[in-house]
Amino acid sequence: MSTVEVPSLTHSPHPTALGLAGEWLTTTDHRRIGRMFIGGAAVWLATMVVVSTILGAERIASDSSLVPADSVLQLFSLVRTLASFGVMIPLFIGLAIVVVPMQVGARAISFARVASLGFYLWLIGSGLIVAAIAANGGPGGGNAQMVDLYLIGLALSILGALAASVSLFSTVLTARTAGMSLADAPMLAWSSLVGAAALLLTLPVMLGTIIFAAVDHHYERLAFGGNEGIMTWLGWAFTQPQTFIYVVVALGVLADMTPVMARAKQPLRGAVVIGLGLVTTALVGTVSQTSHSLNWSGSLTDKAKSFVPYALYNLLPLLGLVIVLATALLAVMSGKPKIIAPYFPTALGVGLIMAAVLGNAVQRIDQAGLAGTVFDEAALTYLTYGSVLVAWGALAFWGPRIWGKMLSDVAVVGLGVLGFIATVLASLPYYIAGFANQPADVASDFDYSGPQSLWNLLSTGGHALMALCVLAAVATVIRARMSGVNATEDPWDARTLEWSVDGGAR
Amino acid sequence: MSTATARTLPAGPQPANRNSLVMGTAAVCAAGTMLMFGMLAIWFKFRDASPLRTDEKGKLIHDWLPSEIKVPEVAANTLMITMVIACIMAQWGVYSARRNDSSHATLSTLITGFIGVAAINAQAAIYMQMDMGVRDGAYQTMFYAVTGTMLVLLASGVAFSLVAMFRATAGRLGDKQVMTAHAMYWYFLTVVFCALWFVVYVQK
Numbered sequence: 001m002s003t004v005e006v007p008s009l010t011h012s013p014h015p016t017a018l019g020l021a022g023e024w025l026t027t028t029d030h031r032r033i034g035r036m037f038i039g040g041a042a043v044w045l046a047t048m049v050v051v052s053t054i055l056g057a058e059r060i061a062s063d064s065s066l067v068p069a070d071s072v073l074q075l076f077s078l079v080r081t082l083a084s085f086g087v088m089i090p091l092f093i094g095l096a097i098v099v100v101p102m103q104v105g106a107r108a109i110s111f112a113r114v115a116s117l118g119f120y121l122w123l124i125g126s127g128l129i130v131a132a133i134a135a136n137g138g139p140g141g142g143n144a145q146m147v148d149l150y151l152i153g154l155a156l157s158i159l160g161a162l163a164a165s166v167s168l169f170s171t172v173l174t175a176r177t178a179g180m181s182l183a184d185a186p187m188l189a190w191s192s193l194v195g196a197a198a199l200l201l202t203l204p205v206m207l208g209t210i211i212f213a214a215v216d217h218h219y220e221r222l223a224f225g226g227n228e229g230i231m232t233w234l235g236w237a238f239t240q241p242q243t244f245i246y247v248v249v250a251l252g253v254l255a256d257m258t259p260v261m262a263r264a265k266q267p268l269r270g271a272v273v274i275g276l277g278l279v280t281t282a283l284v285g286t287v288s289q290t291s292h293s294l295n296w297s298g299s300l301t302d303k304a305k306s307f308v309p310y311a312l313y314n315l316l317p318l319l320g321l322v323i324v325l326a327t328a329l330l331a332v333m334s335g336k337p338k339i340i341a342p343y344f345p346t347a348l349g350v351g352l353i354m355a356a357v358l359g360n361a362v363q364r365i366d367q368a369g370l371a372g373t374v375f376d377e378a379a380l381t382y383l384t385y386g387s388v389l390v391a392w393g394a395l396a397f398w399g400p401r402i403w404g405k406m407l408s409d410v411a412v413v414g415l416g417v418l419g420f421i422a423t424v425l426a427s428l429p430y431y432i433a434g435f436a437n438q439p440a441d442v443a444s445d446f447d448y449s450g451p452q453s454l455w456n457l458l459s460t461g462g463h464a465l466m467a468l469c470v471l472a473a474v475a476t477v478i479r480a481r482m483s484g485v486n487a488t489e490d491p492w493d494a495r496t497l498e499w500s501v502d503g504g505a506r
Numbered sequence: 507m508s509t510a511t512a513r514t515l516p517a518g519p520q521p522a523n524r525n526s527l528v529m530g531t532a533a534v535c536a537a538g539t540m541l542m543f544g545m546l547a548i549w550f551k552f553r554d555a556s557p558l559r560t561d562e563k564g565k566l567i568h569d570w571l572p573s574e575i576k577v578p579e580v581a582a583n584t585l586m587i588t589m590v591i592a593c594i595m596a597q598w599g600v601y602s603a604r605r606n607d608s609s610h611a612t613l614s615t616l617i618t619g620f621i622g623v624a625a626i627n628a629q630a631a632i633y634m635q636m637d638m639g640v641r642d643g644a645y646q647t648m649f650y651a652v653t654g655t656m657l658v659l660l661a662s663g664v665a666f667s668l669v670a671m672f673r674a675t676a677g678r679l680g681d682k683q684v685m686t687a688h689a690m691y692w693y694f695l696t697v698v699f700c701a702l703w704f705v706v707y708v709q710k
Contacts, residue, residue: 110526166533174526200537205544208655212548215640215651223552223644 028112030101031402036119037094037164038395042474044086044126045388049467052079052381052426056460058443060453067443073140076377076441077231078133080238083384084246085157086126089199091391092249093118093164096192099398100168102498103186105177110170118163125156139230144217147227151214154234158203158210165196165203172196177497186496187266191252191276198245198280206237240360240379241282244317247353247383248279250390251324254350257397258328260494261343264335272327278320282313293364293371314364318357325350340492341409345416346393352386352423355379359431368435375434377441378427385423385466389416392473399480400487401498407484411476419469426462429455531687535694538659542698545652546705552648571710572645578635582707585628589696592621592663596689599670603685611674611685618692619667626660629653649706656702663695 015023024032055075058066067075101109109115128149132138137146172193176185185193213233216224224233236242255276259266266272294310296303359379363370370376396412399405430438433455436448446452490499552570559569571577595618602610632653640650670688 111530114530162537166530166537169533170526170530174529197533200533201540204537204541208541208545209548211655212545212648212651215654216644216647219641219647220643223647 026116028108028116030109030112030115031098033109033112033115033119034094034096034098035402037090037097037122038391040119040123040126041087041090041094042470044082044090044130046467046470046474047130048079048082048087048384049463049470051075051082053460053463053467055079055443056426056456056463059456060460063444069444070140070142071136072443073441074133074136074138077139078130080235080380081129081133081138081154082126083380084238084243085122085129085154085161087384088243088246088387089161090122090126091387092192092195092247093161093168095253095391095394095398096168096188096195096249097164098402099394099498100189100192101171101175102401103189103496104172104175104180105497106171106175108175109167110175111167114163115167118160118165118167120160121156121163122160125153125158125160128153128156139227141227144227147230148214148218151210151217151230155207155210155214158207161199162203162207165199168192169196169200180497183269186252186498187255187272187276188249188252190273191249191255194276194280195245195248195252198248198283202237202242202245202283206234209233238380239376240356240363240383241314241317243380243383244279244282244357244360247387247390248276250350250353250387251276251279251321253390253394253397254328254346255324256496257340257343257346257393258331259335260492260496261340262332262335262337263493264331266327267330267334268327271323275320275323275327278323279317281316281320291364293366295366297367310364314361318361321354321357325354340397341407341412342393342397342492344393344413345389345396345419348416348420349386349389349391349393352382352389352420352427355427356382356386363434369437370434372440373434374430374438374440378430378434381427381430382423385419385426388470389419389423392416392419395477397492398498399477400491403481404487405480405484406487406491407476407480411472415469415473415476418472419466422462422465422469424462426459426466429458429462525683527683527687528690531690535690538694539698542652542656542659542702545655546701549648549652549705552644570645572643575636575638575645577707577710578632579707581628581632581635582703585625585632586699586703586707588621588625588628589699592618592625592692593689593696595621596667596692599674600682600685600689603674603682608674608677612671615667615671615674615685615688618688619664619671622660622664622667626657626664629657629660652702652706656699659695659698663691666691 024036027033054066055072058072097109097115101107129138132146132150132153133141135146135149136143137148138150139147141147141150172185172189173182176182213224213230216222217226217230224230231238255266255272292309292313293306295306356379359375359382362368363375363379392412392415395402396407399407433448433450433452436450436452436455438448438452438455439446492499553568556568556570558566561567595614599611599614599618602608602614636649638646638649640647666688670684673684
């Protein structure tokens with residue numbers, strides 16, 4: 001008998017630093033591509049939180065001069081852009097790219113090179129966005145070339161997200177293991193499918209608008225309002241309800257984790273799928289680029305005419321979220337729950353997302369008088385930080401499959417609770433200040449009756465606390481990676497496919 | 507017992523599932539359709555917002571297309587017909603691949619790509635005949651933006667045809683999904699060009 005020893009050259013056991021860098025940069029391994037997306041999102045999250053803290057501090061005292069007055073609009077635009085295209089979209093795309101192929105039993109992600117290309121397009125695009133705004137570009141920017149660069153960066157980020165979405169969309173639909181029908185697919189895979197489809201249908205509309213705005217801005221600035229008009233034309237993509245589409249995967253995380261925590265089979269699986277789908281109906285409202293608000297005045301017919309589109313565009317996503325939460329509750333009630341650490345940040349995060357969706361429904365009522373106030377900013381903060389908490393829970397849950405180590409339960413729960421407090425502090429005061437008419441995207445020269453300094457101080461404190469949480473979370477992951485406890489094959493006793501396939505850490 | 511050591515090349519990525527190419531192309535087509543239709547929706551928005559004026563026949567029209575600009579309808583209509591022919595050629599490729607007819611599959615994709623180049627040439631001819639600058643006004647800026655985007659999509663179609671042609675030439679006709687995806691992409695290009703042709707060149 002002869003023995004043939006065939007050493008693998010794909011992953012050398014002791015690669016040089018250059019070799020390791022080369023392996024990562026040219027990788028087609030979905031776990032690495034997804035982790036690069038998540039790592040990049042963490043960097044932009046830290047940037048966004050710091051800028052939000054500075055802007056909050058600027059608002060505490062009306063005579064503060066931390067930020068030059070002509071840069072305020074650009075910094076607010078930076079926060080909005082990073083929240084959507086720097087944090088929410090890449091975070092969940094990355095998470096889905098890592099986990100979904102394992103969940104559906106695929107040997108690899110479909111179009112791995114397209115997903116990799118998507119990461120680099122997104123990375124370069126988001127880098128250009130930040131660089132352009134730093135060099136006096138972006139919405140309201142004074143440097144015309146940097147305004148052009150901002151639009152190019154945004155377009156590249158969109159192309160990157162679209163490329164990764166094509167890859168995810170194809171994986172769920174065509175790379176499932178034999179015997180797994182679409183109805184059997186895990187909820188994270190489902191939410192990734194509907195989320196990717198929604199991105200594929202909405203982001204190109206934004207891309208088309210960017211092409212018009214960029215050509216117009218580069219030449220005569222006759223049609224789209226120049227640098228000041230960018231947010232008029234593109235603002236819908238950075239605010240609710242379009243942003244709900246960016247976090248639909250977060251609901252899939254909750255829907256997948258709940259039965260594991262509850263030790264029960266998910267009842268009414270079909271209803272969960274419907275709930276996830278309903279959240280993405282937000283796309284119907286957003287691609288029309290019209291704010292469908294409720295004007296509760298006039299005759300009954302007028303009220304009905306106003307209510308129907310309002311409900312269709314703003315209440316259906318809320319209904320979807322309620323269905324997902326209700327089915328999660330059903331699962332908990334039907335089983336014997338054993339609380340697992342990752343469930344804390346996940347459940348708290350989804351609660352914060354709920355606060356954002358509810359806030360959007362209130363904001364769109366004309367009689368509430370919230371248009372143009374900081375209320376919208378607060379809803380975006382709830383949504384962004386809520387989605388970050390869910391992602392933190394997801395990383396703790398699937399971490400053993402990603403890097404082979406367990407995160408400390410104390411750190412997972414502690415940072416989850418701290419992150420929740422930080423989010424409420426950063427957002428709730430602006431929900432209140434919105435009713436007092438504190439204007440949006442303005443850092444000084446506003447005055448209203450009420451403790452305006454207190455609201456702004458609390459919000460600033462919330463952002464600062466979130467900055468600390470982000471740093472602590474990164475440190476926790478690095479520590480676990482280097483000296484954490486090795487994970488067992490199925491640490492949560494989940495018994496689902498991703499825990500039974502080869503998923504060794506790389 | 508003897509022991510031999512063999513070294514292998516690094517494993518490449520797992521090959522994509524055959525159906526995934528069609529599904530991926532369908533996703534790209536859906537995204538591309540939203541891109542072009544979104545742009546046309548903005549075009550409509552600007553046209554509707556333009557002031558009204560009376561044309562030479564006494565009819566009240568939107569003052570959107572500057573009166574000094576003449577849209578070359580013959581070239582635009584020829585371009586439209588060319589796109590339809592490209593679809594027929596691409597479908598011929600699918601037909602040939604199903605019959606393992608490498609030579610006809612190669613010929614069909616080559617003709618499709620050639621028609622794509624002809625379409626790009628026709629668009630360039632339209633630009634030359636219209637002879638207007640991108641800075642001349644809002645209509646001109648938007649015209650170049652929307653037709654330029656269509657040109658980029660057309661160029662990607664030509665590239666897809668070349669890839670499909672080389673695969674057919676190499677005899678990889680077991681890979682019928684490539685031909686199907688290629689044909690689907692050209693159907694998509696034709697549909698979005700139909701919309702663009704009607705809105706920009708017919709309705710003006």
